[in-house]
Amino acid sequence: MVIKASASGSGILFAITGIVLFSAKAVMVKMAYAYDIDHLTLLLFRMGFAFPFYLLIAFWKKPLHPKVITTKDYLWILFFGFVGYYLASLFDFMGLQHLKAGLERIILFIYPTMVVLLSWFFFKKRITKIQTLAIIITYIGIFITFWDEVAMNDTSVLLGGTLIFLSAFTYASYLVGSGWLIPKFGVIQFTSYAMIVSTLCIMLHYLLVNGFHLSNYPNEVYILGLAMAIFSTLVPSFLVSAAIGRLGASTFSIFGSLGPVSTIILAFFFLDERISLFQIFGMIIVIAGVSLVSGKKGS
Template sequence: MKTWHYALLVLLGGCCYGALSTFVKLAYAAGFTSASVTGSQLLMGTLIIWIIALFSKKKKLTLPKVGKLLLSGIPLGLTSLFYYQSLQTLNASLAIIFLFQFVWIGSLFEWFFYKKKPTMGKVISIAILVIGSIFASGIIAGGSGEITWQGTIWGMLSAITYTTFIFLSGSVEKDTPVVQKSALFTTGGMITVFIISPPTELLQLPVLLEIAPYGFYLGLLGVVLPPILFTIGMPHIGPGLGTILTSAELPIAVILSALVLSEHVSTSQWLGVVLILGGIIAGNLKIAKTKIKPSYLERESTL
């Protein structure tokens, strides 16, 4: 494969994340609850990835290692719960902005856990990101719909748990084959969701059959494809370009919210998206030009 082929795979992985909010909104419009939507995604995604794992490379793991991987999947389940809860009161184009704050939250994690103080270039890129988020949220244009405090809290919580999951996925049992590792992460996330917000509606066969198409797409796009695509493409294009390409989730979320959900997206929101992408690029230019050891956020992303 050529380099641009690997870049395309990473780009598609980012696009998968961007499409999630639209499918969730469609499921809500069809009358399904947050618990049933989240539960169906984790259930279907876990089934799909375990089927793939049956035919993939595996290694024998001790019980403590299995337990560690299952526990590391807790933030994955919490991210789905928090993010989909935010979508109940926020437009899709706004909810994704709150989730995307994992970029600067990740820098705080690096500073706290690895004592890696952000460089001036990183601080500037974060500032651009925050300004871009304000524009992209639609607050200035007044076209993003109502911004509720509930949606804001749930959205920011999803960003924190997403960052936590990325941190754990890049530091726990690194030598475990990616599909096997992702399957255990996902299983831990599914158990978490089923305990905190039991999707009792799924016990009814008619409801399960009706929501199955939504669960299939959400599981495929949010659980199965991104980690596989990133694992194939990232080693060949480098962490700098890889991080830039995964940010495709933002424009995809905004485009789909406008085309599929008919949500209003103003010129200032598009400007905000451009600023956010510019901030990501500015923060990764040095990394792309110099082959330094990638940070945990760039080594692996498997939500």
């Protein structure tokens, strides 16, 4: 009983810490943009600094069930690494050039609703009445939040919102499509392989656009890139995996609503970002809708 309580306590700590660290990524990206760096170079720094760690993990931890893994499975890893981490990250970094960090996290937070919709479209999984209601509630919240933002700013917010929406969509596609591969490889191994593919895609993209030329930036940019790689990529990815292992996916989903809230709080202190009462109302609606979907999925 004591061991079970201890595992639950550590799981809660891992969940909260992992979610907060993931949320800090958007704030660090916005801080780096103040030094006039483009999204592709910044993304290269983030993934490049994390790359050696994922490479070591990939060599250290072998797949859980190597005998059942086929060449086709590795080809699927190439595809999901491209979609789930390369495209999702690229759209995210592009969107943050036009959008507040807090609003970015609110849009990304809707990916569970996309998982439900994609699972219904591709795998004919039934959507319950409660899930349908939750999805409607979620997108009403998004509409409320961005209607107010567009009214206060120029239309570049719409571009930023669309790019972040695409980031959430590609990440949801990755989750839906890769679910059957993870039991074969293991969570840590699969994540490492996918991140390696993603980093190689980003490196190739950078070389095609900029060649081998890498501009010199202030030390703060490299520090932020390293911080994103370690504290908002590598560490939280394993904390979240450990939390899910101790708490279960359904219990972990309860803590997911901390993501938008923690990003808004961090953005307020580090970026001096303000969010209106109308947007807070919209955020609460989004959190309620996503929590309803996540809770129903996990039950």
